[in-house]
Amino acid sequence: xxxxxxxxxxxxxxxxxxxxxxxxxxxxxxxxNHPETAAQVRAWQQDAxxxxxxxxxxxxxxxxxxxxPALIRQRLKRxxxxxxxTAAALVLAVSVGGLSGWQAREITLVRTEQPMNDAMQAYRxxxxxxxxxADYKVSADGDMQGWLDRYFTQAHRLPNLSAAGFQPVSGRLxxxxxxxxxxxxxxxxxxxKISFYVRPPGPExxxxxxxxxxxxxxxxxxxxxGGYNYAMVSPVTDxxxxxxxxxxxx
Amino acid sequence: MNDIDEHLREIIPRLRRFAxxxxxxxxxxxxxxxxxLERALSSWADKRPEGDLRAWLFSILYRQFLDxxxxxxxxxxxxxxxxxRDDAQPSVERTVIAQSTLEAFDLLTAEQRALLLWVSVExxxxxxxxxxxxxxxxxxMSRLSRARQALRQVxxxxxxxxxxxxxx
Numbered sequence: 001x002x003x004x005x006x007x008x009x010x011x012x013x014x015x016x017x018x019x020x021x022x023x024x025x026x027x028x029x030x031x032x033n034h035p036e037t038a039a040q041v042r043a044w045q046q047d048a049x050x051x052x053x054x055x056x057x058x059x060x061x062x063x064x065x066x067x068x069p070a071l072i073r074q075r076l077k078r079x080x081x082x083x084x085x086t087a088a089a090l091v092l093a094v095s096v097g098g099l100s101g102w103q104a105r106e107i108t109l110v111r112t113e114q115p116m117n118d119a120m121q122a123y124r125x126x127x128x129x130x131x132x133x134a135d136y137k138v139s140a141d142g143d144m145q146g147w148l149d150r151y152f153t154q155a156h157r158l159p160n161l162s163a164a165g166f167q168p169v170s171g172r173l174x175x176x177x178x179x180x181x182x183x184x185x186x187x188x189x190x191x192x193k194i195s196f197y198v199r200p201p202g203p204e205x206x207x208x209x210x211x212x213x214x215x216x217x218x219x220x221x222x223x224x225x226g227g228y229n230y231a232m233v234s235p236v237t238d239x240x241x242x243x244x245x246x247x248x249x250x
Numbered sequence: 251m252n253d254i255d256e257h258l259r260e261i262i263p264r265l266r267r268f269a270x271x272x273x274x275x276x277x278x279x280x281x282x283x284x285x286x287l288e289r290a291l292s293s294w295a296d297k298r299p300e301g302d303l304r305a306w307l308f309s310i311l312y313r314q315f316l317d318x319x320x321x322x323x324x325x326x327x328x329x330x331x332x333x334x335r336d337d338a339q340p341s342v343e344r345t346v347i348a349q350s351t352l353e354a355f356d357l358l359t360a361e362q363r364a365l366l367l368w369v370s371v372e373x374x375x376x377x378x379x380x381x382x383x384x385x386x387x388x389x390x391m392s393r394l395s396r397a398r399q400a401l402r403q404v405x406x407x408x409x410x411x412x413x414x415x416x417x418x
Contacts, residue, residue, distance in 0.1 A: 008395055012395055016370070018375060018376055043402060054355070055352075058267040069262075069287065072284070072291055076291060
C-alpha cells in the first residue's frame with residue numbers, strides 16, 4: 001500500500017503500469033483532486049505514447065537475412081570447424097622439424113593432381129621467398145649428400161651441377177601428403193636457384209615416368225627411382241632450366 | 251532449435267529497433283545486432299538465464315554497444331592526439347530545441363534512451379531493467395525519472411539544461 005501524497009517514484013510506476021491494482025486505484029483517486037500533478041503525469045504518459053508511435057516504424061523494416069538465427073548458427077559452426085582444422089594443421093606442423101605452421105599447412109593441403117606439384121610449391125615458398133631458415137646449410141667442408149642420406153638412404157645421388165656453376169647450399173625437410181620430403185637448393189654465382197626435391201611416391205600417386213612440365217613461372221623435371229619420386233625445379237626463363245634437361249641423365 | 255529460432259525471429263525486429271536507437275545508424279545497428287546474436291547463440295547453453303529472453307538479449311546488445319562505444323571514443327581521442335583535431339565530437343555544447351519526439355529522444359544520453367525504450371516502449375519491468383544494468387531497482391527508478399524529465403524538457407523546448415548536451 002502506497003502512502004499519500006504519492007512519491008515521484010510512485011508516479012512513474014503509475015505511468016509504467018507497475019503498481020498493483022489497488023495502489024493504482026488509490027493514485028487515480030488522488031490525481032483526480034490534484035490537477036497540477038495530474039497534468040504532469042499526463043505529459044509523461046503522452047511522451048511515452050509519442051515515443052512508442054515514433055519508434056513503431058522501425059519494427060516494420062524488411063528483414064535482414066544476415067540476422068537470421070539459423071544462418072548465424074551455421075556461421076558459428078563453420079568458424080569453429082575452421083579453427084579446429086587450423087589447430088590440427090598446426091599440431092601436424094609442429095611435429096615436423098623446423099617448419100612453421102602456415103608453410104606446412106600450405107604444403108600439406110596442396111592436392112597433387114599434377115605430378116610433383118608439391119616440389120614447385122616448396123620451391124616458391126623456400127627458394128623464391130626464402131621465408132624459412134634452412135634446416136641444413138653447407139659449410140666450407142659440408143656434405144649435403146651426407147645430410148640427405150640421413151633421411152633418404154636409398155635415394156638417387158644428388159646430381160652434380162658444378163659444370164653449370166651450381167652448388168648445393170641448403171637443405172630443408174618438409175611434410176607432404178605422400179610422406180616426408182627433402183629439398184636441396186642449389187645456387188650459382190649470380191644467385192640463380194635450382195631445387196632438388198625427393199619424397200616417397202605416396203599411396204596413390206605411384207611412380208612417375210620421366211617427364212617435365214611448367215607451371216606459371218616454374219619448370220619441373222621429374223622422375224622416379226630407388227623407391228622415391230624426384231623433381232628438379234627452376235624458373236622457366238632461367239638458362240638453368242635448359243641446362244637441366246641436358247644434365248639429368250640418370 | 252526451431253522453436254528457439256522462431257522465438258528469436260520474433261524478437262529480432264525489437265533488437266534492431268533498440269540498436270538503431272542506440273547507434274542512430276541502421277547499418278551499424280545491424281552489425282551490433284549480428285554480433286549480439288552471435289554472442290548469445292554461442293553462450294546459449296551455459297549463460298542463458300531463466301526468464302525473459304528479450305531482456306537477456308537487450309542486455310547483451312547494450313553491453314556490446316557500450317564496449318564498442320568505449321573503443322571508438324578511445325580511438326577518437328587517439329586520432330585527436332595525432333591530428334591535433336577533434337572531428338568526432340562537436341566541441342561546443344549546442345542548445346537545441348527538438349522539433350519532434352524522435353529528435354528529442356536523440357538528444358538524450360545512450361543510457362536514458364535505453365531506459366525509456368525498455369520501460370516505455372518495450373514494457374520491461376523495473377526489476378528486469380535493474381538486472382540488465384546491474385543496479386538496484388531504486389537506482390533504475392531515479393534514473394528513469396531523470397530521463398523522463400529530460401525528454402519532457404527537450405520536447406517542450408522548455409530549457410536545455412547543462413545536463414543535456416549533444417554527445418555525438
